[in-house]
Structures are given as C-alpha cells and as structure tokens.
C-alpha cells in the first residue's frame with residue numbers, strides 16, 4: 001500500500017481549511033496545511049474580522065445620531081485610532097489559529113503550493129504527498145482591465161488606511177462597495193460610488209437596497225449609475241476617473257470593488273487535469289473534483305451558495321466528517337443567512353421576496369415597519385422594514401430586514417426557518433425579555 005506524508009493536505013489556511021483541519025488533526029489523522037501568506041486567510045486578516053472592527057464606531061455613530069436630542073454633542077471618528085484598534089484586535093489572530101493547528105498536530109508549511117500530480121504538492125522546494133488534497137485557496141480582488149488600473153486600490157488597502165482621504169471614489173456597488181462607502185462616509189470622506197448599471201447588491205430585496213442608497217445619499221454619498229469606468233489617470237497628487245460617455249471625476253483615492261476572482265492560476269490545475277471555470281473549481285456533491293483524490297472547499301469552489309465565511313466553515317466541517325468516515329452522504333447545505341454591514345444593516349435568509357412574489361400560490365408574504373414595534377423605539381430607529389415569508393402551512397421559510405439590528409433579527413429567526421418550526425415549537429422557544437430576539441420572535 002502506498003504511504004503518503006499526510007492523510008489530508010490542504011492548500012490555503014482560511015476558514016475553508018482550519019475549521020475542518022483542526023478537528024481532523026484532533027481525531028488522529030496526519031494533516032498538513034500549506035499557506036503562502038497569513039495563517040487564517042482572508043476573513044480574520046483582511047475580511048470580516050478586520051472590517052467589523054473598523055465598522056463598530058461607524059454603527060455607533062449612527063445610533064448616536066438617532067438619539068442626538070438625548071445624547072448631545074457632535075461625534076467624529078478618529079480614523080487613525082480606529083485603525084490602531086483594528087490592528088490590536090486582529091493582529092494576534094494568525095498566531096492564535098496557528099496555535100490551534102499546532103495543538104492538534106497539524107503541520108503548517110509556508111510557501112506557495114503547486115500540484116504536481118493527484119497526490120503530490122510542491123511547496124518551498126519540497127514534494128509533499130497526501131492521500132487526499134483539499135484546495136481551499138479562496139479569492140483575491142478583481143483588478144479592472146483598464147488603463148491606469150494600477151492607481152486603484154483594493155479592500156485590504158482600504159482597511160490599512162491610517163488617514164481617510166478627503167475624496168474617495170468606489171467602483172462597484174456590491175458588498176464591499178456599499179460597506180466601505182458607509183464607513184468612509186461616516187469617517188468624513190466625500191464618497192462617490194460609480195456603478196456600471198443601476199442596481200446595487202443584486203442578491204438582496206431591491207426596495208430595501210433603494211432605502212440604503214437613499215439614506216447614504218442623504219448623508220452625502222453620490223451614486224453615479226450606468227457609467228462604466230474606462231480609464232484612470234494621474235494629475236499631480238490627484239486622480240481622474242474616466243467613464244464612458246465623457247464622464248470625468250477628480251478624486252484622491254480609488255477603491256476597485258468590482259468583485260473577487262479565484263486563486264487558481266498558480267495551482268497547475270490543467271497539468272493535473274482538475275476541471276475549473278473562471279468562477280472557480282468544479283466539484284461534485286461531495287466537494288470532490290474530477291480527480292478523485294483532490295477536493296475543494298470555501299470561496300474557490302464554483303458554486304451557487306454565497307461565498308461567505310459560514311459557507312466555508314460548513315464545507316470544511318463536511319469534508320472533515322467525510323474524511324473521518326462519519327458521513328458518506330452528499331453535502332446538504334442548510335439555509336445560509338447573509339448580511340451587508342451598512343448602517344442600517346441589510347440581512348436575509350431562506351426564500352427571497354423575489355421567489356415568493358413569483359410563486360404567490362406557494363408563499364404568504366407579511367410586511368412589518370420596524371419602528372412600529374415598541375422595542376425598536378427604545379433605540380429610536382427611524383427607518384427599517386422587514387418581510388417575512390411563510391409557506392401555506394404558515395411555517396416561516398424566509399425573512400429579510402433592513403434595520404440597525406437586521407443581523408440579530410435574522411439570526412434570531414434562523415432556527416424557525418432552518419428547522420421548520422411549527423406553532424408548538426415556536427411557543428416553547430422563549431427568549432430573554434426585552435430583547436431583539438424576543439421582539440423578532442413575537443412576529444411569528
């Protein structure tokens with residue numbers, strides 16, 4: 001029988017890897033993890049964790065604005081201090097995650113991994129062999145293919161800014177475009193978002209997206225719609241963003257937020273015969289590629305599920321159970337909730353409003369205006385709406401909300417959606433009172 005260096009060798013050390021690699025190591029499997037950059041990947045170092053620290057005073061400033069006649073005085077965000085706080089919170093995460101890997105005897109190998117064959121990865125000049133290989137190399141920022149694209153920055157650069165530019169232009173109105181426009185606006189920048197079309201956050205309920213855009217506009221953000229950026233030029237210490245049909249705008253700093261692309265080029269996929277598309281690696285229902293010993297997890301998979309940390313964690317844990325022989329079933333994704341961290345937040349889970357509206361024979365739609373709830377008046381929320389979607393048996397199957405606490409509301413409703421609770425279970429699940437969860441549950 002062939003002996004390999006590892007039972008399982010992961011390429012990449014993000015959530016698509018470590019949430020499964022650590023318990024697999026703990027079960028006694030020989031596990032290796034190859035990483036070319038910071039341990040933990042995007043989410044802890046330059047994604048969710050970094051972003052939510054920077055956003056915290058932004059959300060707080062918004063709450064204070066709502067109660068300005070009670071808590072008086074002007075509040076400003078000291079961006080340099082915010083940046084220092086972010087560094088203090090996240091800088092220890094790679095060592096923390098590496099500590100967990102070490103504790104469970106998972107080898108960490110630094111370097112760029114490149115497949116040599118179905119069981120061998122070349123890293124740091126050495127061949128490492130494994131019974132199974134998991135590709136979990138994630139995504140990187142897209143770079144617009146236009147003249148002057150080198151003058152634009154990415155989300156990581158934004159999150160490392162120590163001085164907030166006076167004028168900031170964001171290209172793209174997806175997650176990053178909208179969240180970072182919110183942060184930069186609250187920190188005092190004059191923000192312009194240039195959009196190729198007219199729709200932001202396409203996966204979300206558009207009337208709620210329109211509320212967020214109108215609110216940001218009121219706060220000073222400019223949305224330039226139906227404009228494709230065709231070039232960026234430098235003019236002394238400023239930049240000019242050139243759009244089609246003669247659009248031109250002077251700015252101090254440009255964020256290219258036009259999406260993210262899979263990290264697959266360096267892997268040698270074609271030589272080993274692993275199938276992929278421009279959206280990532282093709283896998284079957286067992287997250288297995290067409291090469292039987294090679295699997296993939298996390299953002300690098302070409303998939304319909306949202307490319308989010310909870311999805312990567314679920315996939316990583318699924319593979320851990322599969323490799324440990326604890327399941328032989330195909331992956332069965334639960335409801336994946338999602339949120340855009342604007343102020344107010346926009347969150348959703350389960351059946352979307354668009355799906356429900358398209359099938360009125362299957363679904364019942366209920367709408368609520370958030371400030372109508374006495375508990376939401378405590379924090380003086382002035383805007384906010386939600387839509388709850390029920391099936392014909394009045395089981396909750398979907399929900400979306402725009403409000404300051406939308407993320408907490410959707411989390412609170414999630415058990416009802418995921419486990420299809422009936423009236424009896426809903427009555428038996430009680431919450432701390434008063435609380436967001438109690439308030440959300442009261443709607444069922």
Ligand SMILES: Cc1cc2nc3c(=O)[nH]c(=O)nc-3n(C[C@H](O)[C@H](O)[C@H](O)COP(=O)(O)OP(=O)(O)OC[C@H]3O[C@@H](n4cnc5c(N)ncnc54)[C@H](O)[C@@H]3O)c2cc1C
Pocket residue numbers: 011012013014015016017034035036037038040041042043044046047048051111112113114136137138139155156176263266267297298299300307308309310312341
């Ligand atoms: C700005 C930003 C904010 C985000 N905010 C949220 C949020 O609020 N909530 C949420 O759920 N999700 C958020 N996400 C998405 C989330 O970060 C990803 O879904 C998650 O990190 C995916 O994990 P992963 O393990 O698949 O990939 P990654 O975390 O990207 O890890 C891949 C790792 O592979 C390494 N690698 C790549 N190629 C090689 C190679 N050849 N050899 C060795 N190593 C390699 C990379 O260096 C990287 O460390 C955000 C993303 C960004 C960019």
Ligand SMILES: NC(=O)c1ccc[n+]([C@@H]2O[C@H](COP(=O)([O-])OP(=O)(O)OC[C@H]3O[C@@H](n4cnc5c(N)ncnc54)[C@H](O)[C@@H]3O)[C@@H](O)[C@H]2O)c1
Pocket residue numbers: 144171172173174175176177179194195196199200201228229257258259260306307308338339340341
């Ligand atoms: N809250 C969260 O969970 C969160 C936050 C940030 C990022 N993320 C993840 O990070 C990933 C990337 O986020 P993102 O915002 O970069 O991508 P995105 O796909 O959400 O948005 C990209 C935007 O750029 C636009 N665009 C694409 N090509 C363009 C072009 N040539 N010119 C102009 N506009 C163009 C798109 O229309 C879209 O509006 C996503 O997978 C997301 O899941 C998640």
